[in-house]
Amino acid sequence: xxxxxxxxxxxxxxxxxxxxxxxxxxxxxxxxxxxxxxxxxxxxxxxxxxxxxxxxxxxxxxxxxxxxxxxxxxxxxxxxxxxxxxxxxxxxxxxxxxxxxxxxxxxxxxxxxxxxxxxxxxxxxxxxxxxxxxxxxxxxxxxxxxxxxxxxxxxxxxxxxxxxxxxxxxxxxxxxxxxxxxxxxxxxxxxxxxxxxxxxxxxxxxxxxxxxxxxxxxxxxxxxxxxxxxxxxxxxxxxxxxxxxxxxxxxxxxxxxxxxxxxxxxxxxxxxxxxxxxxxxxxxxxxxxxxxxxxxxxxxxxxxxxxxxxxxxxxxxxxxxxx
Amino acid sequence: xxxxxxxxxxxxxxxxxxxxxxxxxxxxxxxxxxxxxxxxxxxxxxxxxxxxxxxxxxxxxxxxxxxxxxxxxxxxxxxxxxxxxxxxxxxxxxxxxxxxxxxxxxxxxxxxxxxxxxxxxxxxxxxxxxxxxxxxxxxxxxxxxxxxxxxxxxxxxxxxxxxxxxxxxxxxxxxxxxxxxxxxxxxxxxxxxxxxxxxxxxxxxxxxxxxxxxxxxxxxxxxxxxxxxxxxxxxxxxxxxxxxxxxxxxxxxxxxxxxxxxxxxxxxxxxxxxxxxxxxxxxxxxxxxxxxxxxxxxxxxxxxxxxxxxxxxxxxxxxxxxxxxxxxxxxxxxxxxxxxxxxxxxxxxxxxxxxxxxxxxxxxxxxxxxxxxxxxxxxxxxxxxxxxxxxxxxxxxxxxxxxxxxxxxxxxxxxxxxxxxxxxxxxxxx
Numbered sequence: 001x002x003x004x005x006x007x008x009x010x011x012x013x014x015x016x017x018x019x020x021x022x023x024x025x026x027x028x029x030x031x032x033x034x035x036x037x038x039x040x041x042x043x044x045x046x047x048x049x050x051x052x053x054x055x056x057x058x059x060x061x062x063x064x065x066x067x068x069x070x071x072x073x074x075x076x077x078x079x080x081x082x083x084x085x086x087x088x089x090x091x092x093x094x095x096x097x098x099x100x101x102x103x104x105x106x107x108x109x110x111x112x113x114x115x116x117x118x119x120x121x122x123x124x125x126x127x128x129x130x131x132x133x134x135x136x137x138x139x140x141x142x143x144x145x146x147x148x149x150x151x152x153x154x155x156x157x158x159x160x161x162x163x164x165x166x167x168x169x170x171x172x173x174x175x176x177x178x179x180x181x182x183x184x185x186x187x188x189x190x191x192x193x194x195x196x197x198x199x200x201x202x203x204x205x206x207x208x209x210x211x212x213x214x215x216x217x218x219x220x221x222x223x224x225x226x227x228x229x230x231x232x233x234x235x236x237x238x239x240x241x242x243x244x245x246x247x248x249x250x251x252x253x254x255x256x257x258x259x260x261x262x263x264x265x266x267x268x269x270x271x272x273x274x275x276x277x278x279x280x281x282x283x284x285x286x287x288x289x290x291x292x293x294x295x296x297x298x299x300x301x302x303x304x305x306x307x308x309x310x311x312x313x314x315x316x317x318x319x320x321x322x323x
Numbered sequence: 324x325x326x327x328x329x330x331x332x333x334x335x336x337x338x339x340x341x342x343x344x345x346x347x348x349x350x351x352x353x354x355x356x357x358x359x360x361x362x363x364x365x366x367x368x369x370x371x372x373x374x375x376x377x378x379x380x381x382x383x384x385x386x387x388x389x390x391x392x393x394x395x396x397x398x399x400x401x402x403x404x405x406x407x408x409x410x411x412x413x414x415x416x417x418x419x420x421x422x423x424x425x426x427x428x429x430x431x432x433x434x435x436x437x438x439x440x441x442x443x444x445x446x447x448x449x450x451x452x453x454x455x456x457x458x459x460x461x462x463x464x465x466x467x468x469x470x471x472x473x474x475x476x477x478x479x480x481x482x483x484x485x486x487x488x489x490x491x492x493x494x495x496x497x498x499x500x501x502x503x504x505x506x507x508x509x510x511x512x513x514x515x516x517x518x519x520x521x522x523x524x525x526x527x528x529x530x531x532x533x534x535x536x537x538x539x540x541x542x543x544x545x546x547x548x549x550x551x552x553x554x555x556x557x558x559x560x561x562x563x564x565x566x567x568x569x570x571x572x573x574x575x576x577x578x579x580x581x582x583x584x585x586x587x588x589x590x591x592x593x594x595x596x597x598x599x600x601x602x603x604x605x606x607x608x609x610x611x612x613x614x615x616x617x618x619x620x621x622x623x624x625x626x627x628x629x630x631x632x633x634x635x636x637x638x639x640x641x642x643x644x645x646x647x648x649x650x651x652x653x654x655x656x657x658x659x660x661x662x663x664x665x666x667x668x669x670x671x672x673x674x675x676x677x678x679x680x681x682x683x684x685x686x687x688x689x690x691x692x693x694x695x696x697x698x699x700x701x702x703x704x705x706x707x708x709x710x711x712x713x714x715x716x717x718x719x720x721x722x723x724x725x726x727x728x729x730x731x732x733x734x735x736x737x738x739x740x741x742x743x744x745x746x747x748x749x750x751x752x753x
Contacts, residue, residue: 254469271436282445284441285443288464
């Protein structure tokens with residue numbers, strides 16, 4: 001166990017997997033020379049060989065297209081999106097090629113690609129560099145979507161993603177990169193498709209993932225002081241969703257708040273809420289509550305951005321309304 | 324800061340308590356440790372003491388039925404104002420909400436029509452037979468939530484019982500029963516409602532006194548009526564020669580410990596029960612519940628009623644242990660200090676009226692058990708032995724068994740075996 005940042009945990013996962021399997025390589029914009037815009041690839045080339053960490057031209061279409069081709073030729077590529085916002089450029093490669101090929105060729109080939117995508121609001125990064133777009137990918141069959149909230153899962157999920165024979169989109173919230181956590185050394189795999197209870201409680205379940213999970217933990221602390229015992233469920237994987245864990249917790253607490261940084265409309269929270277309503281309606285002793293960003297682009301103005309931001313007290317208020 | 328005085332939860336199953344008696348008046352000064360009020364549950368009376376010094380503010384008067392954990396009053400500093408806001412959760416005499424709760428849907432809540440309740444509350448209400456229309460919602464957005472259901476009595480019925488009740492116009496709330504209400508319970512309630520009221524000419528009425536039933540008396544009335552209604556009872560009498568039992572008792576007492584006939588009988592009966600599991604069983608719906616242990620209830624008479632403390636796991640205990648435990652439970656019973664766990668969970672009951680010279684009686688089964696043994700006086704009786712008339716101490720045993728489970732031959736076999744063990748108490752060593 002060692003205490004390292006989320007960013008260092010992803011680097012450790014990359015290094016271990018690349019040393020374990022010579023087929024693994026990584027490509028993206030500014031990852032070799034610069035070490036990634038958030039430093040998450042720093043010195044990777046010197047650790048595993050410069051030829052396996054490839055700087056590409058500024059073309060997401062080329063990056064994902066090349067990754068899919070390499071995967072079909074037997075490699076296990078990791079592609080970096082620089083910002084999740086740039087997915088727009090390469091969506092045909094993502095959802096018509098990467099997600100469909102294994103299915104359309106009747107399973108005769110596999111597409112073991114990982115696309116890493118730093119997402120979420122930073123400080124004043126404006127509308128085109130602050131988005132959380134995970135819901136797009138949850139809507140596409142053929143892609144797995146993982147969303148670590150801490151350093152240990154950052155490592156464990158990245159290693160599992162690289163070993164998966166299916167395409168995986170790996171969302172890493174930029175605000176999490178500097179946050180430290182205890183990370184198991186060596187072989188540590190977080191299973192894809194398994195949520196985890198981060199904090200046990202009995203009165204209300206706070207369901208979240210990625211950076212918003214930390215706000216849920218803060219909210220749970222506040223609620224505890226007011227006599228409300230909140231359970232915090234970290235989804236960790238958004239596709240496939242761990243329906244069993246969601247329903248078990250809701251059946252236990254009878255109340256649920258779903259929180260995420262992405263806008264509320266059409267968000268992952270809507271899917272989770274629908275599953276609960278379909279499968280466990282009569283376990284509910286209160287309406288399902290969602291806490292998410294307003295349905296507007298993320299503002300550039302610092303004042304407006306602060307007003308836009310979901311804070312722990314919003315989660316606390318939503319939870320208290322359920323009693 | 325005022326400190327609230329609450330209705331305590333005195334046992335796992337306690338849901339409400341009656342404020343039997345306030346020892347102080349509203350506005351009196353009290354000291355920490357003073358007994359504030361007495362709470363009466365189905366079978367117990369407990370004293371509730373003050374936690375701090377101050378002035379007592381009373382929210383609910385004597386006789387109120389209050390759900391556990393509800394505020395019944397407060398202790399405040401002199402001059403401090405205390406307000407008990409929110410709707411009162413308990414009310415004078417049987418609460419108004421439960422009565423309303425059993426009116427047909429649509430008539431509650433000022434005829435407001437649609438009932439707003441959470442899905443879970445609706446589901447539980449349906450399971451428990453609670454009509455939501457009379458309840459006030461305190462959940463999110465004023466909805467009726469699960470916590471509000473506790474304000475209504477839990478009425479569980481079989482579909483047939485509900486239909487019969489509807490047909491006869493029997494209010495299910497008036498059917499006194501702890502468990503699920505069956506058709507037989509509804510019929511019994513209907514019949515008892517037909518008993519003419521106790522009225523008479525004025526000069527007679529002047530000599531009639533009325534007093535409220537204590538919670539314990541109500542519980543006894545309810546439990547006995549329910550047992551009578553639900554169990555077809557068969558009675559068995561059999562006399563046992565207790566010469567050997569008397570010897571055993573005498574010799575055990577020589578060890579310095581006072582052992583009673585009841586102590587030894589508890590062991591003897593438990594021995595016989597192990598061989599006759601249906602007599603140590605119960606009924607739950609369409610299932611027979613058999614017990615691989617014997618939890619022996621022993622009826623203890625109290626000045627104001629009756630309680631049946633239970634000795635758990637008799638089959639694994641020695642006579643000395645049984646004797647100690649029974650003495651301790653009986654003392655606690657007399658002091659009203661038994662907790663629910665100590666008078667529940669029985670699988671069979673013994674009731675001993677021998678000390679009054681009773682020679683035979685028909686005890687009523689302590690539900691949900693399947694039988695009860697009445698123990699009678701030991702009477703010196705002339706009997707024939709080897710062609711001679713000799714005097715022998717005989718004890719008559721009176722068994723009441725539920726014929727749904729215990730057929731005549733089985734009841735008789737149990738009694739015969741019990742007599743065998745009593746007359747040859749060394750069998751208990753086997």
